Amino acid sequence: MNPEETCFVCRKHRGELEMPGGVVYEDDFVYVSHGTMKPDGLTYPGIFFVEPKRHVPTMAELTRPESERIGWLASVVARALVREGAERSYLEVLGHHVPHLHVWIVPRYSNTPAKYFGIRVLEWESGPRKSWQEIAELCGRVSSYVRNEVAA
Helix, strand or coil, X not given: CCHHHHCHHHHHHCCCCCCCCCCCEECCCEEEEECCCCCCCEECCCCEEEEECCCCCCHHHCCHHHHHHHHHHHHHHHHHHHHCCCCEEXXXXXXXXXXXXXXXXXXXXXXXXXXXXXXXXXXXXXXXXXEHHHHHHHHHHHHHHHHHHHHC
């Protein structure tokens, strides 16, 4: 079986999986979306993924246009998160669970304890959590900001 057929990220890009807020931005090279929801229907607000549309497992396989677009859009999303109250954002590339490159943009808000900076924020049990609707509203605002930057 072709890995793209079962890849979680590829399935998301094809619209087979519903994501909170839907597609934040998409073009020929990249796809931007918010992270998935927890089983309780709440999730940490502002964790976005910037992913190549092409199925590639690591940064090493990216073409120059893909690399440039991913890097630039990651910075645009990080700026949008500052407008939404984040002090800063961390970029992380993991990839040991899903063999399709996905760049995490993880915001840090003012009350985040240092031990939960970056991806460790997911371990912060008392951290902020938002509902599907609240995440969809955030995605709408971030999407608007990204589209304005792309058009500029």
